[in-house]
Amino acid sequence: MKHTINELEDIVSQVRRDIVRMVHGCQSGHPGGSLGCAEFMTALYFETMNHSTDFKMDGKGEDLFFLSNGHISPVFYSVLARAGYFEVSELATFRKLNSRVQGHPTTHEGLPGIRIASGSLGQGMSVAIGAALTKKLNKDHSLVFSLHGDGELQEGQNWEAIMFAPHNKVDNLIATIDYNGQQIDGPTEKVLSLESLQAKFEAFGWHVITSNGNNMEDIVKTLEYAKSLTGKGRPILNLMSTQMGHGVDFMVGSHKWHGTAPNDAQLASALDQNKETLGDY
Amino acid sequence: MKKYTYSEKKDTRSGFGAGLHEAGKKNPDVVALCADLKGSLKMDAFADEFPERFIQIGIAEANMIGIAAGMTIGGKIPFTGTFANFSTGRVYDQIRQSVAYSNKNVKICASHAGLTLGEDGATHQILEDIGLMKMLPGMVVINPCDYNQTKAATIAIAEYEGPVYLRFGRPSIPVFTDPDQKFEIGKAWMVNEGTDVTIIATGHMVWKAIEAGEQLAALGIDAEIINIHTIKPLDEEAILKSLKKTGCVVTCEEHNKFGGLGESVARLLTTELPSPQEFVAVNDSFGESGTPDQLMTKYGLDTINIVEAAQKVIKRKK
Numbered sequence: 001m002k003h004t005i006n007e008l009e010d011i012v013s014q015v016r017r018d019i020v021r022m023v024h025g026c027q028s029g030h031p032g033g034s035l036g037c038a039e040f041m042t043a044l045y046f047e048t049m050n051h052s053t054d055f056k057m058d059g060k061g062e063d064l065f066f067l068s069n070g071h072i073s074p075v076f077y078s079v080l081a082r083a084g085y086f087e088v089s090e091l092a093t094f095r096k097l098n099s100r101v102q103g104h105p106t107t108h109e110g111l112p113g114i115r116i117a118s119g120s121l122g123q124g125m126s127v128a129i130g131a132a133l134t135k136k137l138n139k140d141h142s143l144v145f146s147l148h149g150d151g152e153l154q155e156g157q158n159w160e161a162i163m164f165a166p167h168n169k170v171d172n173l174i175a176t177i178d179y180n181g182q183q184i185d186g187p188t189e190k191v192l193s194l195e196s197l198q199a200k201f202e203a204f205g206w207h208v209i210t211s212n213g214n215n216m217e218d219i220v221k222t223l224e225y226a227k228s229l230t231g232k233g234r235p236i237l238n239l240m241s242t243q244m245g246h247g248v249d250f251m252v253g254s255h256k257w258h259g260t261a262p263n264d265a266q267l268a269s270a271l272d273q274n275k276e277t278l279g280d281y
Numbered sequence: 282m283k284k285y286t287y288s289e290k291k292d293t294r295s296g297f298g299a300g301l302h303e304a305g306k307k308n309p310d311v312v313a314l315c316a317d318l319k320g321s322l323k324m325d326a327f328a329d330e331f332p333e334r335f336i337q338i339g340i341a342e343a344n345m346i347g348i349a350a351g352m353t354i355g356g357k358i359p360f361t362g363t364f365a366n367f368s369t370g371r372v373y374d375q376i377r378q379s380v381a382y383s384n385k386n387v388k389i390c391a392s393h394a395g396l397t398l399g400e401d402g403a404t405h406q407i408l409e410d411i412g413l414m415k416m417l418p419g420m421v422v423i424n425p426c427d428y429n430q431t432k433a434a435t436i437a438i439a440e441y442e443g444p445v446y447l448r449f450g451r452p453s454i455p456v457f458t459d460p461d462q463k464f465e466i467g468k469a470w471m472v473n474e475g476t477d478v479t480i481i482a483t484g485h486m487v488w489k490a491i492e493a494g495e496q497l498a499a500l501g502i503d504a505e506i507i508n509i510h511t512i513k514p515l516d517e518e519a520i521l522k523s524l525k526k527t528g529c530v531v532t533c534e535e536h537n538k539f540g541g542l543g544e545s546v547a548r549l550l551t552t553e554l555p556s557p558q559e560f561v562a563v564n565d566s567f568g569e570s571g572t573p574d575q576l577m578t579k580y581g582l583d584t585i586n587i588v589e590a591a592q593k594v595i596k597r598k599k
Contacts, residue, residue, distance in 0.1 A: 058356050066351075107383045115354050117383045120374050126344045127379055130351020130359075133336065137312070138355055157375070160341035164348070168336075 001220070002047055008216050010277040011046055011082060012038045016247045017280060018078035018091055020270040023261045026095040029103065032257035033149065034075035036180050036242035040213045041079040044145060048223040053084040055112035063142045064131055066116060068124020069149035069178065070104040071259070077101050077111075081281075085113040088281045122155025124148060125175060129165050132173040143230055146175045151183030154192050165235040166205030174226045176238040178213065182255040197239055206237040213240035214247075248273055282498040283473045285491050287457045291428035293449035293485075294392045298323025299428075300435025301360055301390075305331050308358065311439055314349055315362040316342045321451075322362035322392050346372045349387045350379035358439055359387050365394035365448060366407035369414055380444050381417040387445075388438050389414075394424070394448045395535030396563070396580060397485065397573040406568040412540020414446040415513045421466060422513040424448040424534075424542075426487035428456045430510060433464035441466055448484065450535075452573045455488050469516035475505035478591045479523045482533040483509045483542045486561070486582065490533055493587035504591060512542050517549050524550065529557040529594040533587055535577075538562035557597035559590035 003011075015038045023029035045051070049063035067076050074094065081088045086100075093099035100109040104119030116127050128146035135142060152158070165173060177197060181188050188194055201208045207229055211222035219240070226236045244258065245251025248270040262270060305311045305327050313327050314336045328335035338345040342363055349359035361368065368391035369376070380387045391410065398406045415422045423438065423445065425431040431449050438445045472487065473494055482490035487508045494504045505523050509516065524530060530550070532543035543560040550556045563580045577583055 057354065059354055060356070064354065116350060116385075117378050120378045123343075123347050123375055123379050126347020126375075127351035127354075129344075130348035131354045132351075133348065134352045134355035134357045137333065137357065140355065157341075157343040157347065160339075160344035161347065164338065164341065164344055 005217050005220070008042055008046060008220070012042045012216065013274045014276065014278040015042055015075060015078045015082060016274040017271055017276060019074040020248065020262055020267055021280065022074045022078070022091055022094040024267040025092060027261045028095050029074055029261060030071040030259045031074065031262065032182070032244040032251055032255070033069065033072040033178060033180065035248060035251065036244045036246045037072055037075050037147065037178055037213065038247065039216050039219050040147070040176065040240060041075050043216065043219045043223055045079045045083045047220055048227070049145065050142060055085060057115060059115065060138065061140055061142060064115065064144045066124050066128045066131065066144070066146040067105060067118055068146060069121060069152050070118030073103065073105050076105060080113040082278060086111060091281050121149070121152040122157045125158050125161035128173055128175065129161055129170050132170045135172055143227065144173045146173070148175065148177050150177055150179045150181065150194060150197070151188050151191070153177070153194060153197070162201065162204050162206070169233050170235050171233050172230055173235045174230065174238060175235065176240050178242055179239055180242045180244045182244045182258060184255065184258050186255050201237045205234060207234045208237045208239055210239045211241070213242035282494050282504070285457045287455035289456055290453040291456050292451060292453045293425060293428055293431040294321070294451060295323045296425070296428035296431030297390055297392070297435050297447070297449050298326060300432040302326040302330065303432070304436050304439035305334065308439055310356055310358050311360065312336065312352060312357045313360045313362065314338055314345050316340055316345050316367065318363050321364070322390070324362055342367045342372045343375050346375040347379050350383060350385045353385040353387060360390050361387065362390045362392065364405060365391035365410045366405060369410040370407060373413060377417060381420050384419060385444060386442055388447060389445065390447045392449055393451045395450060395485065396568045396576040396582070397450050397452045397535065399573045399576060400570050402570040403567040408537040408563050408568065409540060410448060411512055411534070411536050411542065415545065419444060420513065421445040421511065422448070423466065423511050424484040425510045426484060426508050427454060427458050429458045429460045429462060430464065433462050434510065437464040437466060450485055454485055457488065467511045467514045467516055469519035470508040470510065471519070472506040472508050473504065475503040476526060477503045478505070478595050479527045479530040480504050480506045480533065480587060480591065481509055481520065481530060481542065481546055482506065483512060485535055486533040489582070489584045490587055492584040493591065496584065496588050497591055502591060502595065509542060512545060515545050515549065520546060520549060521554055524554050524556050528598045531559045531561060531587060531590040531594055533561040535582055536562055537565055539565055557594050559594040561586050561590050
């Protein structure tokens with residue numbers, strides 16, 4: 001391992017501080033899903049992926065990551081900045097005029113680390129498959145990772161992509177579902193239930209593994225296991241249970257924090273619960 | 282009036298197929314994707330010679346656009362192929378976010394554009410696609426006029442870096458341009474120099490404009506005819522130069538008059554050189570079933586419509 005679990009958890013603590021401060025700073029954005037994916041994104045960029053912060057759009061020879069549920073941009077931006085893709089101070093410009101750190105990720109402003117725009121949901125699986133196909137054609141044996149919301153699976157394009165990947169043996173792709181059971185209007189099972197995602201993905205021909213996304217040891221181990229399953233003819237689906245708002249007690253498990261900014265007192269409370277480890281921006 | 286003749290009729294989509302095959306031979310990064318319409322898009326030659334670079338998506342156009350966008354990451358040059366309706370309207374948001382806004386080097390190639398799909402009717406025709414695509418920032422929009430020009434355009438867009446919409450049709454139409462032509466994106470082609478009226482045409486309407494020019498010549502009207510194969514970016518210089526000479530214009534397109542080539546020309550002239558203009562285009566309507574010729578007549582896209590529009594617009598000159 002490149003880092004101990006404690007070191008990774010220290011990064012997560014700082015990432016959580018970044019997330020709540022970014023959303024508080026512009027009084028806009030999506031803290032809930034961002035907090036829930038802090039361990040996963042930290043594990044990916046600090047432990048799992050072979051990648052270079054000397055950013056090149058074509059990503060030849062390195063592992064690639066695509067964020068499909070673009071609204072959890074705060075966690076993506078924080079992890080990219082903390083990993084060294086751009087200055088951490090730039091996080092302060094989140095959702096403000098003339099910023100590269102747009103509300104949803106975009107290549108349009110040239111922020112290093114972003115390879116596709118996302119925000120309009122349901123498109124990331126197709127993009128990740130495309131990038132994985134290109135790696136195969138280029139005889140590039142590095143991998144493609146992607147992250148999707150569970151509610152996002154209500155978009156039909158996903159199922160076109162989910163059908164395509166096993167049929168075409170896209171076995172250099174590790175897709176992760178952030179399975180937190182919440183979406184804007186409430187619990188997913190009330191808005192439009194997903195039933196058994198494991199059964200659905202397996203029926204389409206994916207190799208499905210499960211993980212606890214808010215347990216650093218488990219998510220690191222799961223991602224290593226997922227890597228060992230690549231190259232065997234099937235795409236891999238990491239069905240990752242998380243809690244929306246994890247790490248901030250008053251946000252945990254509630255869809256109300258999907259897209260709500262904390263006030264000053266709430267920010268102070270959230271920061272109290274997550275110690276400063278790498279220095280605030 | 283310059284004389285144009287032809288010895289054969291061919292479909293523009295076969296020009297695309299031949300151009301794609303050629304582009305694939307020239308550049309190993311060219312890949313082709315199709316949504317269960319390989320035969321209709323004439324992608325067989327490419328698929329047969331480069332099976333590993335041909336990706337059958339199935340009937341899933343949104344997924345096709347996303348996969349194409351992803352394939353550019355790592356250096357591939359994806360050409361997507363399906364009918365124009367399913368290439369644009371059905372997947373507008375996918376093109377907007379994953380291709381245009383993300384500035385990906387995807388070539389969206391659309392067959393059966395306009396009315397001339399004919400008997401299948403309005404669900405399989407599209408008269409709004411030029412407008413949809415030209416409104417996307419950074420998107421190049423090309424509508425070539427015959428087999429040879431479509432082939433040349435296909436080869437040219439493989440060498441251009443950035444998103445492109447390439448529009449072509451189904452029926453066989455006269456082949457009258459040079460087989461070895463060089464295709465310059467954004468550069469208008471002067472078909473015939475004249476002094477009385479400018480006729481600006483795109484796609485299948487260019488041949489009809491040539492026929493109209495001959496009829497006008499017989500009436501003593503000297504028409505200048507310009508083939509605008511690239512609707513965006515528009516060759517503004519060529520259009521303004523012509524209008525300074527003729528003082529009036531007829532625009533011709535197999536498209537809704539809202540949002541098409543005619544509106545692009547009108548926008549230019551309004552700000553730079555206000556001039557009388559007539560639109561030969563579909564008058565804000567869906568299509569219907571019928572033979573291509575019947576539909577062109579019913580929806581006002583025949584040679585006679587261009588002749589009448591030219592006579593009308595000349596009278597409005599100051």
